[in-house]
Amino acid sequence: MTEMAHALRVQNLSKSFNDNSVLRGISLDVATHEVVCLIGASGSGKSTLLRCINLLEPVNAGRIWLGDEEITRAGIDEDRVRQRIGIVFQAFNLFPHMTVLRNITLGPREALGLSRSEADERARGLLERFGLSEKSDDYPDRLSGGQQQRVAIVRALAMDPELILLDEVTSALDPELIAEVLNLIRELAGRGMTMVIATHEMSFARDIADRVCFLDEGVIAEAGPPDQIFTAPSHPRTQRFLQRIIAAGRM
């Protein structure tokens, strides 16, 4: 067996909000170029896990490595870590007072220290690649939801991250706008981007994931290749979750 390069390692991660124990011992390894989908009911802790990985939430116990650097150790430069991880939120969270181009170049310029022309060039290249060129001078609220979310993904990509975290990025979109965003993510996967994707789009997860993790009450109840999880789930709670999804017509 060859030694696998790990982009991300999560070991025994626990997180609670006051008395509410949200993550209870999560362990998860993500190989470079791997796409991992997190599925699970609302409130099972998917967003919290992604936010912990990005150090947006302090963890109570457990350790996280990005590449071979432990990012949960004391004294870590959190800003440097976040520069290496992209995250895209359900609600886009674009900066409404900045043009699309400025949204995308803010991080590269201020955090990475790129010159304006370097950052602009990088941003325009990405916008071009994802069919958003004409939008570069618009303000976010002139864009459709699908366009906004694609810009948010481009904003994360412009940091040239080692890893991208996607948190239910299509949940706030009208149905007809979902496909354009999912197609973009497919393209990223095709280019070998390492991704952890929390999603309710089961057919998308089945299609794109190398591995699917079913989160249930703060633990990964079951993990495996999508075919196994979706056709022959072994854990009774996974079975019940998938039955509910099918009953709701979401698969």
Place this chain on the structure above:
Amino acid sequence: MGDTKRSAGRGSRLLGNRAVLVSTTSTILFFIAVAVVVALAPGSDIVGERFLNWVHLKQSLLGTATAPSVAEAFLLNVRMFMIAEAIILVLALVIALVRGVPGPVFFPFRAVAVVYTDIFRGVPLILVLYMIGFGVPGLGLGYVSTRSDITYGIIALVLVYSAYVAEVYRAGIDSVHQSQTAAARSLGLSRWQSMRFVVLPQAVRRVIPPLLNDFIGLQKDTALVSVLGSIEAARAAQIYGAEQFNYSAYVVAALLFVLVTIPLARFTDHLIARDRRRREAGGAAPGALGTAAGAPHDVPGAIG
């Protein structure tokens, strides 16, 4: 799309013109009625003579050999509020930012900022003026104690109004949704960079109307600096009135104050209206109009 918007704008301006006509007519009628009532009142001649005497209005405005010009004195008010406003804009922002700095190390700084705003919002301006204007010179602290009344007046205004304006800034900062900060931090921006590039620009835009409102209050309150002996407009009017036994000078001073607050008040209204229009137009930011014609507008209300 741009066309319909423009013609809609023209339409409402036409409507506005008619409204202006109606309101002008009704205003004139109203003042004629008031004038008639005043003219018929038993003391009207005396009041007219005492408050609206043309010769005194003009003389007090320009000054006499013995009484200072109210207009010239008013320049002192203008100087005081312009200097004070410039300092307040910066100092209040610093206070608001200090109040928001997290971490136990900064507790004393936060505490000072809280105590500061509590005290200077609570104490009447006139008492602060007395304490600074008479207290500091009495301390005999060399340079610090030998400044002009005007300087002490400006300091008192800055102390009091910075406390108010800091709270205005803080409300603006709090009104920016924390998901905006999360998005900025997730790009690797530091706390300060997130504040500077993402939170503050949005916060300041939102608080411009209440901030200008506080500045209108400040402009009027420059008159209180006269308690320290400075001859600003209100004090100049008082001197003239006492000398000539005529109060027209007060009317002159009042008109001068109104003259500078009205543009600011209208400007505030304009900004509020512009903000409302922008929200109603689906939130197009300035400069975005026209470049994005045809873009769909189905924006979920999820953004900060």
